[in-house]
Amino acid sequence: MLNENTPTIYTERLVLRKFTWDDTEALFELLSDEEVNQFLPWFPVKYMGEAEQFLETNYLRYYELDSAYRYAVCLKEDNKVIGYVCVSGAPSFDLGYGLKKAFWHKGIAVEATGAVVERIRAAGVPYITATHDVHNPWSGKVMEKLGLTYRYSYQEQWMPKDIAVTFRMYQVNFDWDDARVFGKYWDEAEVRFVEEIE
Numbered sequence: 001m002l003n004e005n006t007p008t009i010y011t012e013r014l015v016l017r018k019f020t021w022d023d024t025e026a027l028f029e030l031l032s033d034e035e036v037n038q039f040l041p042w043f044p045v046k047y048m049g050e051a052e053q054f055l056e057t058n059y060l061r062y063y064e065l066d067s068a069y070r071y072a073v074c075l076k077e078d079n080k081v082i083g084y085v086c087v088s089g090a091p092s093f094d095l096g097y098g099l100k101k102a103f104w105h106k107g108i109a110v111e112a113t114g115a116v117v118e119r120i121r122a123a124g125v126p127y128i129t130a131t132h133d134v135h136n137p138w139s140g141k142v143m144e145k146l147g148l149t150y151r152y153s154y155q156e157q158w159m160p161k162d163i164a165v166t167f168r169m170y171q172v173n174f175d176w177d178d179a180r181v182f183g184k185y186w187d188e189a190e191v192r193f194v195e196e197i198e
Contacts, residue, residue, distance in 0.1 A: 002123040003067040009115045015079055016071040016112060019059040023072055026081035027051050030100055039136040040098065041158045058086075069120055073099070073112045083108070085116045087128060092182060093120070095130040097142070110145045117146055121174045128174075129182045131167040140197075143170040150197045151181050154189035168195070 009016040019027070028051035030036060037044045045051050062068040073083035083099035097113050117128060130148055132139035140150075148170035158165045173180050186192050 004119075004123055005063060005065065005068050006070055007119065009071070009119055010076070011111050011115045013076060013108065014112055014115070015074045015076055016085065016115060017074065017079075018063055019055060019070070019072045019081070019084075021052075021055070021060075023081045024048065024052055024055055027055055027084075030081070030083065030098060033101060036098060036101055039133040039139070041161060043161065059084075069116060071112070071116060073097075073108070083112065085112050087116060087120055087125075092184065093125055093128045095128050095143075095146075095148075109142050113142060114146055117172075126173065126175050126177075127171060127180060127182070129169060129171045131169050131185070134166045134168060140168060140170070146172070148172045150195070152186055152192060152194050154185045154193075155191035156185070156189065166191075168197070 006018045008018075025048070028045060028048055031042075031045045031051055031054060034044050045054065059070050062070050067089070069085075069087040071085045072081045073085060074081055082103050083097065085097045086095070088094040088096075095113060095117065097109055099109050120128065128148070130143045132143065134153070149172065151169050151171050153166055153168050155164055155166050157163070167185070169182070169185055171182055
């Protein structure tokens with residue numbers, strides 16, 4: 001598997017690049033929006049200092065590693081942050097993303113995440129997973145458009161919000177081993193089941 005540290009990616013409308021300290025204000029706008037963060041584990045931030053800490057902890061520190069895929073999503077026209085795409089390391093290779101509300105339902109989430117998924121597939125990552133709250137079916141539609149398929153559902157006490165959330169777990173295997181299913185969430189959950197997804 002090729003080691004890469006968030007190589008810049010260009011798509012038709014977007015630049016996907018590393019975050020910098022200059023992106024703090026734009027990240028604050030994203031993280032402080034209650035609707036945008038409704039289905040994420042953290043509470044919306046209220047102060048710029050919280051955004052700075054989030055930026056350092058969740059992005060800048062990862063750029064010190066040999067390999068990381070943690071992107072700022074920017075429009076080509078101004079290179080300003082409108083969202084993010086992240087893929088965690090092994091064993092889950094979990095895909096996560098967020099986007100400012102003004103850019104919802106424009107195909108940008110699929111364009112951004114699709115470019116990152118293709119990059120990590122080419123780098124030799126064997127599979128990716130992604131999960132979404134059952135009350136956020138739009139996120140599941142993004143996963144399906146990327147080629148991920150539903151595998152199972154499970155309940156987790158999500159922190160720091162400390163609420164019980166039912167998640168749907170999706171996965172795509174790049175090495176054609178369709179029998180492989182990332183089972184950690186299933187194994188650890190007391191409540192787990194398989195739904196009929198339309």
